Amino acid sequence: MVVDLPQTAPTATIDLSAYRRNLARLAARVAPCALMAVVKADAYGHGLVPVARAAVAAGVEWIGTIDVETGLELRRNGIPRDVAVLTWQLAPNEDYAAAIEAELDFGVSTIGQLEEIVAVCASRRARVHLKIDTGLHRNGASVEEWPALVARALALSRSMEIVGVWTHIAEASESEDSAAIDRFSAALAVAEELGASPTVRHLGASAAAFTRADARFDLVRIGAFSYGISPGDGVSPSSLGLEPVMTLTAPVTAVNLGMATIAIGYGDGIPSAAAGRVRVVIDGRPYMIVSVQLDRLTIDIGDATVRPGDTAALFGAGAHGELTLQDWADALGTIGEEIVTRLSPRIRRRFFSEGVELNR
Amino acid sequence: MQANSWRATARIDLAAIRQNLVVLTSRYGTKKYVADIAADAYGHGTSEVGRLARKAAVTVSESSNPLGGELYGLTRDPLLHAAMRVSALVIATKTIDAGEGVSYGYTWHAPTRTNLALVGIGYADGLDRSASNVGSLLLGGVEHRIVGRVAMNALVLDLGQHSAAIGDEAVVFGDPAVGEPAVGDWAGQLERPCAEIVAVFGSHLPREYRW
Numbered sequence A: 001m002v003v004d005l006p007q008t009a010p011t012a013t014i015d016l017s018a019y020r021r022n023l024a025r026l027a028a029r030v031a032p033c034a035l036m037a038v039v040k041a042d043a044y045g046h047g048l049v050p051v052a053r054a055a056v057a058a059g060v061e062w063i064g065t066i067d068v069e070t071g072l073e074l075r076r077n078g079i080p081r082d083v084a085v086l087t088w089q090l091a092p093n094e095d096y097a098a099a100i101e102a103e104l105d106f107g108v109s110t111i112g113q114l115e116e117i118v119a120v121c122a123s124r125r126a127r128v129h130l131k132i133d134t135g136l137h138r139n140g141a142s143v144e145e146w147p148a149l150v151a152r153a154l155a156l157s158r159s160m161e162i163v164g165v166w167t168h169i170a171e172a173s174e175s176e177d178s179a180a181i182d183r184f185s186a187a188l189a190v191a192e193e194l195g196a197s198p199t200v201r202h203l204g205a206s207a208a209a210f211t212r213a214d215a216r217f218d219l220v221r222i223g224a225f226s227y228g229i230s231p232g233d234g235v236s237p238s239s240l241g242l243e244p245v246m247t248l249t250a251p252v253t254a255v256n257l258g259m260a261t262i263a264i265g266y267g268d269g270i271p272s273a274a275a276g277r278v279r280v281v282i283d284g285r286p287y288m289i290v291s292v293q294l295d296r297l298t299i300d301i302g303d304a305t306v307r308p309g310d311t312a313a314l315f316g317a318g319a320h321g322e323l324t325l326q327d328w329a330d331a332l333g334t335i336g337e338e339i340v341t342r343l344s345p346r347i348r349r350r351f352f353s354e355g356v357e358l359n360r
Numbered sequence B: 001m002q003a004n005s006w007r008a009t010a011r012i013d014l015a016a017i018r019q020n021l022v023v024l025t026s027r028y029g030t031k032k033y034v035a036d037i038a039a040d041a042y043g044h045g046t047s048e049v050g051r052l053a054r055k056a057a058v059t060v061s062e063s064s065n066p067l068g069g070e071l072y073g074l075t076r077d078p079l080l081h082a083a084m085r086v087s088a089l090v091i092a093t094k095t096i097d098a099g100e101g102v103s104y105g106y107t108w109h110a111p112t113r114t115n116l117a118l119v120g121i122g123y124a125d126g127l128d129r130s131a132s133n134v135g136s137l138l139l140g141g142v143e144h145r146i147v148g149r150v151a152m153n154a155l156v157l158d159l160g161q162h163s164a165a166i167g168d169e170a171v172v173f174g175d176p177a178v179g180e181p182a183v184g185d186w187a188g189q190l191e192r193p194c195a196e197i198v199a200v201f202g203s204h205l206p207r208e209y210r211w
Ligand SMILES: Cc1ncc(COP(=O)(O)O)c(C=O)c1O
Pocket: A038, A168, A204, A205, A206, A207, A221, A222, A223, A224, A225, B152
């Protein structure tokens, strides 16, 4: 990775080659099941459009975003129509007309949403994925509501196509996940009995898709693992054959009395709780963070030689002695996803593919 | 800035900041006072806050100072008012039976049959995952606890016997004068500086300005 460029501001360096390698390993692992690249929350803080383009270049035919607005943004930025784009947090007054014309897929949980979709005048059939709640209790139709949701979608088949039947599980324990898988299979049987024949049935996200063949069905929706973010609890990305994609660096701006100032702070998304818990690495040597302020942090350098203009690595792949995102997550009692998605959009993202920087 | 303003918003009351500027310039002197607009004006928007400061003939600095949060009403000073309000909308509701689990890892199980509201805000918006099973949001005039893990883009509130409708607004913090929780309450519960809370929400949520 190219991290030794002179810097004046914090930078997140995104290794799209590592991202593509992760996708390839995950695709091989779940084959013949297909893979959806999940790029919600600005591709987990990695940068929506370059990441989605890299997924498409790697042959991915399904992309998951959360909202319609982001789906439209992907289409505007050239994500081709033969790549399905699933959206599932649907607004009460969603602009379905534009979304149907842009050939976005909708994850639908209620009959009310079906009615809103058919109420718009569109030149093509809407693509819907009907969602059953198998225990997570966020959205999705309940077991009681399910037959009516399926029946209504079938009755509206002139205006919509049932592309998928799906759910999302809690990844609570093996037995609880098995119970969710059983509920999903039961809901599929109900849907098929009513006459639905979805193209794809999907349930698993990263962890379940990786570990359980019976969680894969036709398609799995992969976010965290594609960015080399592992579930923690002692499971590192490398133990799964995955590589971290993001390297976060920031310049040293001042050195005084055994302390050095780094130009990144909690206003940039670095958790204030990192003080006293996490080290940053300069020239291969680790230095403890002693305080985090709005726009800077202070490290204890003792009598080491650190100079303004040096680059501090906060986290990365670990190849130059820097900590990994997993080290941060473990030290802060959270998951890697929270740390990367909190990073401010103002932090510059630089994208590299095969060692060459992409111009945006 | 993410586009999904229908789910969650940071509303910025520029009148509060203007009023805080009046208090602070009379306290420190217009010539001496420096408006701290580091980190995108603590998530309130550099250009909007910068414009107010210039109108008041106040110098601005993009490097933070320890008292900078005063301008945004982030201290206990009763003369200064918080300017950011964070709220999100209910995107689904459901009723679950006693014993059923909620959200990732089922870290919470309903003690009795209860009503839930799914609210469109999560840790990617700046609502700390550590608020899982701890924090609460104000919905329909009542504080309801977050149950189960806060997810990337959504969280679940336990409404008990209360109910909510899709599109109802849940407030994370706002104006204590109208009974909303103060940003200091939220920050205190999570043991984080107020400035961190507003800067992170403000950099991720769509901002809506009140003049
Ligand atoms: C419905 C849905 N599917 C898939 C994912 C991807 O999950 P993960 O990042 O664990 O792969 C998410 C994100 O939480 C999601 O909400």
